Amino acid sequence: MRNPLEVGPIEAPSGGTAEGLVQIGELADGITPVQVPVWIVNGKSDGPIVYLHAGAHGQETNYSVEMLHRLRRALDPARIKGAVIAVPLANILAHQFATRVAPHYAAREGIPFAGDLHKVFPGDPRGSITQRIAHFLWTEIVRQSDAAVDLHAVGHPGMPFCFMYRGGKQEAVGTPVWDLSLAMARAFGLTLITTGPNPLCLAGACLDAGKPAFMVEMAMARVLDETTVTAALRGTRNVLIQLGVIDGTIEKQTDVFVLPTEHRTLPTIRAERGGFINFEVECGQFLKAGTVIARTRDVFGKVVEEIIMPADGYVMTFPPLSWVGNQSVATGDLVADIFA
Ligand SMILES: [Zn+2]
The missing domain is CATH 3.40.630.10 (Zn peptidases)
Incomplete structure (x- = not known):
């Protein structure tokens, strides 16, 4: 009791x-x-x-x-x-x-x-x-x-x-x-x-x-x-x-994307140039170092930066910190959270 x-x-x-x-x-x-x-x-x-x-x-x-x-x-x-x-x-x-x-x-x-x-x-x-x-x-x-x-x-x-x-x-x-x-x-x-x-x-x-x-x-x-x-x-x-609070069987997550094994964060990528971000890869997709993961365009549509994967790994989110509306960035803003 x-x-x-x-x-x-x-x-x-x-x-x-x-x-x-x-x-x-x-x-x-x-x-x-x-x-x-x-x-x-x-x-x-x-x-x-x-x-x-x-x-x-x-x-x-x-x-x-x-x-x-x-x-x-x-x-x-x-x-x-x-x-x-x-x-x-x-x-x-x-x-x-x-x-x-x-x-x-x-x-x-x-x-x-x-x-x-x-x-x-x-x-x-x-x-x-x-x-x-x-x-x-x-x-x-x-x-x-x-x-x-x-x-x-x-x-x-x-x-x-x-x-x-x-x-x-x-x-x-x-x-x-x-x-x-x-x-x-x-x-x-x-x-x-x-x-x-x-x-x-x-x-x-x-x-x-x-x-x-x-x-x-x-x-x-x-x-x-x-x-x-x-x-x-x-x-x-x-x-x-x-934890034993309720009875039951642990169910596998089947409806959402899950990668096996354990992973570690890599340093978050920041924008060098400001503009509008076009993402070119999927979150959770394996990427080799050097892959272009996004291109930044200015207001006239000209590409001003290619965002590069710095190491082998994955993107977990564009943009980090779930900032609403942050798919356009200023220089120095966070662009992508990544992991290996
Ligand atoms: Zn949060």
């Missing part, structure tokens, strides 16, 4: 569910609240508490809201072991404008990335409003959780993948918490790509705290693409099965 589960003022009884909004602060009118939506499904039987974290970036939100809605309807608190805590839309301010960070930061934040909820864990109770959201998520949810999944999305064109920081403050590869994280990501079932350690991202901070965690990057985030929602739901259910 489990205890009731509390997240701030929201309490789910043993064998019950709860949902609510947690207020973090207000906007500049003094009356518009900045809130975090939370739902909890608390099992009757003991087991791990799993945190499903979504919507840290406001342009990556719709698919995960829909997926978590479907998951929640399928979770029976009388049958699950442990509990699921979900935040379907962690960064509501950024969601309103489909931007990576809340737009008001452009005018008011001096601290780089203080407005990027993905880069401020474990947060700061006296920091920016985004740092305060991270602090709430960390202290009220992550601390009592045993594992976390951080749901994001890449821009279009892009391929879905599981993304893993290879540690927080230091490399975690080879440690028990890394092995558990790897098992969760493998259960999710997408192409597995790792990158360097990062203590400020939720998954990296979790590794530092001894909690297994990984990220998911789906494609087609802001449109309700059925294949994307279904694959994300299958993957999340697989993780809950792997």
Whole structure:
């Protein structure tokens, strides 16, 4: 028999569910609240508490809201072991404008990335409003959780993948918490790509705290693409099965593109010349070093740059960071995220 589960003022009884909004602060009118939506499904039987974290970036939100809605309807608190805590839309301010960070930061934040909820864990109770959201998520949810999944999305064109920081403050590869994280990501079932350690991202901070965690990057985030929602739901259910929260058999991802084995990021490619990008390869297609992956044209249609693959590998998304409308670039803008 489990205890009731509390997240701030929201309490789910043993064998019950709860949902609510947690207020973090207000906007500049003094009356518009900045809130975090939370739902909890608390099992009757003991087991791990799993945190499903979504919507840290406001342009990556719709698919995960829909997926978590479907998951929640399928979770029976009388049958699950442990509990699921979900935040379907962690960064509501950024969601309103489909931007990576809340737009008001452009005018008011001096601290780089203080407005990027993905880069401020474990947060700061006296920091920016985004740092305060991270602090709430960390202290009220992550601390009592045993594992976390951080749901994001890449821009279009892009391929879905599981993304893993290879540690927080230091490399975690080879440690028990890394092995558990790897098992969760493998259960999710997408192409597995790792990158360097990062203590400020939720998954990296979790590794530092001894909690297994990984990220998911789906494609087609802001449109309700059925294949994307279904694959994300299958993957999340697989993780809950792997952790013993629900019964069932782990299902292979069959409807989305998956590369075998494990891969590593290569440095992101930036544009030397500004202009309009024409992509010439598919995401996930193997490319030899030197392949032209895109051509940049100026407003008169003249090719001003050929974007070259610097090493053998693959493109995972054009453009990186799912910046809406970023398929035209200025000099220095990010053009492609790539991996080997
Ligand atoms: Zn993201």
